[in-house]
Amino acid sequence: MNPAAITRLNLSTTLSTNAIIEGKTEDVGVIVSAGPGIDPENHRIGRHYHIVSGSIDHRGTMIQDLNRSELDAALTSCRTAGVRVFATIGKFSTRNPEHEHTMAEKIGPESDFITMGHTLSGVLNFPRRIATACFNSAVWRTYDDFAWAVEESVVDFGLRAETNILKADGGTMPLAGSRKVPVETILSGPAASVMGIMALCDIQEDSIILDIGGTTTDIAVFADGAPVIENEGMTVGSYPTLVRSLKLRPIGIGGDSALHVSSQQVRVGPDRKGPSLATCPQYPQGSVDSPNRVCVPTLTDAMNYLGLADFGDREASIQGIRELAELWETDVDALANRSVRYALERITTAVRELVHEINEKPVYTISELLKGKRIEPKKVYVMGGPAQAFAGLLEQSFGLDVVVPEHYAYANAIGAALTQTTMDALLFADTQKGRLFIPNLNIQKKINRNYDRKQAESDAKRYLLEHLKHIGVAIDGLHPEITESESFNLVEGPVTAGRIIRIKCQIRPGVIGKAISPVR
């Protein structure tokens, strides 16, 4: 293949994810300015967490100046500890970032990298902003080294492709731009699989995507042909963050989920004790319920036994299920059937709960409450090892069309390759203050008193595209859409003193073209 013919290079990395999960991140000096409200001590993260007095209110009005001597003391403490990366976070910094800027300016010379909370997202959520900014700085050095290495390799291979990194929201961002927001690269794997299905199938209706793996099944939901996004962001460990991600619900049921029999019932998972018997390197010794045994009878074995699947060594599966039934003095067929039924029921229940949760998402206007969109899935797309074996059963229990796409085994790779740029921006305008602010694009502009919603919508789109262009994205063919648009009259006494306008604009996750089956 001619390297020069390659136009796009999309990479998915678990580097940042693993660094966070394994606790191998750099210490971050986290400086927060909270002001009144919930005690910011509750949001403490890491060993170098400092609270500096100062407050900004919900409209972005500065109520109390930043306390410089407290800031100095915090920095002295970080300096002594040898901290080189920082995060500055202010409450309501997405309304007015002044305190975050002041803190960052003061830290400036002493640091290698600073994350200002408002640059990550325009969403209001101070505790999430703290955690997200802290993670961003914590993985920065590791990620930055990786980015350099990638750039060198691209040159070495003679590639002239635009290089992108995958995000958890089913989209990409340019490698160069990702250096400032490495936190956005975490947990991008599952989203790539979902986008792969989107490339393999023409999804137009409300649909369910099931990715049945070894240990878990990931559930995703499509509304009108687009994947549903988490309201505020993903949760990393015990920390809710502002990192945009697809709404994915993992449940502890997969092909390798262990069967658990008791006198009352048969359960499947959520644990996995090595591969299924069907794929176990050799048939293990000892009782099937011994806690130390590596391979135990699994969901896959039950399906093999019933003839629903023909996977690996079927004989080993049959032997294992028989042993388990003998141990509990129960009917073999019944045990296998009950295992499969349990797994199906868990999956269908979890899907219903997720759809219900999405439909029950609060809304704030009468018209949305009475006439709002409700998701009613019409199709189920299944991928993963046991997909084919499950298809018929799922069709029965959902009462919906079940589709198992061809080439689903490559969905993840296809998704990674074809996924497009995504980006979102929240515009906040206050005509009484004469200010417009788009936090994550770092845009602050003066506006006049007549500035209205229509102008704000067009500005949000324009600034979003300008930003993408600036960070090296080819913007031809990208269409920002307005997902929220509100305008409130700001009344003081008997008169309207201005307007508060809020616009949410995004480039929704999508794939470039469709994957075409190779000619056989």
Place this chain on the structure above:
Amino acid sequence: MLDANNTLGIVFFPAYDWAISPTHPEREERLLYTQDQLREEGLFDIGGVREYKPDVAAKEDVTRIHFCIPDISRVTTQSHLISAGGAIKAARLVMEKEEDKAFALVRPPGHHAMKVVHGSRGFCNINIEAVMIEYIRETYGPMKIAIVDTDCHHGDGTQDIYWHDPQTLFISLHQDGRTMYPGSGFPFETGGPQALGKTINVPLPPTTGDEGFLYVLDHLVLPILDDFKPDLIINSAGQDNHFSDPITNMNFSAQGYAELNARLNPDIAVLEGGYSIRGGLPYTNLGIVLAMCGLDYSQIREPDYNPTALRQQSRITDYIKKLSDEVLDLYFNPPREPADGKVQRGYFVREKGIYYDTDGITEEQVESVLLCDQCSGMIKIETRSSLNPRSLCVEIPIGACDRCADTGRRIIEEGHFRGKDRYLQLIDRRAKQYLQYGY
């Protein structure tokens, strides 16, 4: 991460597409900054705190409690059914033990809406607490319920609805009616002849601060609740006692509201008034929510908070102490008969003139309750207003005796024959029948 000590369901519905008029206090913007504050605090990530959508109240949820003249569709809009539905949702969360407590943060409010509704008074069309409480009783069975109304305005609608109900204790803390809309809510208003002492009014002088409110709570409200032993405590959580409220004259703070709520420990709170939408509500609501969760609220402070300026004057403190003692005595030793009304042929009759300030309607009412020693008594209301001709309304209460039930039904039948009343309406809680004739 924070975990709540009590799980709390918040039914948040700001109705961003509804206003009484563009610059009216009850407008789209009212809960905007409260939502910003709650979101920015990360409230909905606290373990045990969940946000819910409101229900939409059904027609029957309203007609089981209100006589809507001429008809429910003429005196309510969807906004009212949703805010009442929000209260119902809050009640369901608590009654079905999904959550320990619930807060209906909804608008428009309801506590000025009386039993008979010809239109809107004090920004209220239907009484969202009463709709909720009677939904609870209808669905989960009869129970003793206490309503503590901490709105700055006298909860005259709620008082009117529960005037004759000994199973509902209504306590209203408000700015003295001589200085404030709706001009009622004096200590001598203690309830109907069969529920004397079950209506408690505490008219507080202007400039009452945290100290005064908490004194009344500790020395009056809590002892009465101890004695009444309600199955449920509802807080009509109006927030217009706040020092920054534009239409009242009190000095209550967000700290005070939170402290009051923590000590009162209500099962359900329902937002009522409160029109300091930027400097007050974001902080009072946050305080109430944290208090309901059993979490620390000590660091909440309004931008304009000035403890020196808000300190309660000693003459106010003395007045409140004396008032508290007097009102406490009215609960434990209620008068032998109501201050207003008289006995006529087995009925206790009172005449009422009601003004609907928001809609500019005047109403005249004759309310007669059948004096009964078997039940709380059948109620007959004759009403006419500047909008509607004379109409007849009958309520047969929960647990009505046969005589009251029969009498009530006979009055409606006779009304049909006589033909003098334009509209006839019956609320029969015993048979669960809610009938409207003439519309």
